Amino acid sequence: MKRLWIAIGILAVTSAYGVPACPALEGERGGAASQARPEEGGRFVDFTLRDPDGVPVSFGNLVGKKPVLLLFWAAWCPLCKEEIPRINEIHRRGDMQVVAVNVKESPKKVKGAIRSLGIRYPVLIDPDGDVAGRYKVPGIPVCIVIDKSGCIVYQSNAFPDPIEKFFR
Numbered sequence: 060m061k062r063l064w065i066a067i068g069i070l071a072v073t074s075a076y077g078v079p080a081c082p083a084l085e086g087e088r089g090g091a092a093s094q095a096r097p098e099e100g101g102r103f104v105d106f107t108l109r110d111p112d113g114v115p116v117s118f119g120n121l122v123g124k125k126p127v128l129l130l131f132w133a134a135w136c137p138l139c140k141e142e143i144p145r146i147n148e149i150h151r152r153g154d155m156q157v158v159a160v161n162v163k164e165s166p167k168k169v170k171g172a173i174r175s176l177g178i179r180y181p182v183l184i185d186p187d188g189d190v191a192g193r194y195k196v197p198g199i200p201v202c203i204v205i206d207k208s209g210c211i212v213y214q215s216n217a218f219p220d221p222i223e224k225f226f227r
Contacts (some may be wrong), residue, residue: 070145103127103205106190108160108183111170116183121156121211126225129203130159131196133183134172139200142174150180154226155204158183160193162199 104120121127128149132139137178157180161169163194169184185191194203197216204225212217 064201067195082157089107101211103203103209103211105195108185109166110181110183111173113165113166116181117170118158118183118185121218122205123207125156126207126227127156128160128206128222128225129205130157130163131194131199131201131203132159133162133199134164134168134176136199137189140176141167142200143178145218146179149222151153154223159184160190163188177189180207 062185103118103122105117107115107117109185118129128146130139146157146159147156159178159180159182161172161182162185164172164184165186166184169182172178173182191201194201200218201214201216202218203211203220204219206212206225211224219225
């Protein structure tokens with residue numbers, strides 16, 4: 060309880076002086092601040108994973124141009140499947156950078172799921188769940204929204220509604 064009051068006090072003081080809770084550090088791409096537990100108000104954690112074709116992708120290179128919708132999912136997850144059309148539309152419109160991280164499934168299985176489910180946005184594979192662990196993903200699915208400055212502004216098992224409020 061004491062920590063909660065300290066956090067509220069810090070937030071109140073920084074808000075009063077116009078200091079953002081998650082300052083964008085000049086030139087930082089998930090550096091030292093990203094080693095802490097990522098959660099709402101914190102900075103994103105950089106990582107490099109491979110896409111289903113084996114091409115490495117650095118997540119930090121995707122942050123900063125527009126808001127990012129980072130999804131942790133699995134092909135067996137019914138809630139994940141339910142949101143695919145909505146996520147495809149967000150990706151198609153270009154309102155956000157969409158990145159889906161498949162947790163602990165083989166590239167072959169992920170490729171099949173992409174094809175059969177009609178996924179049109181980038182998918183990366185976290186074969187051992189290491190990145191999911193760094194983001195403290197408690198279960199599948201998890202949706203994280205990261206603003207242009209690299210701050211996590213939303214993190215939940217539920218898809219944000221309305222997501223449009225994060226398009227800025």
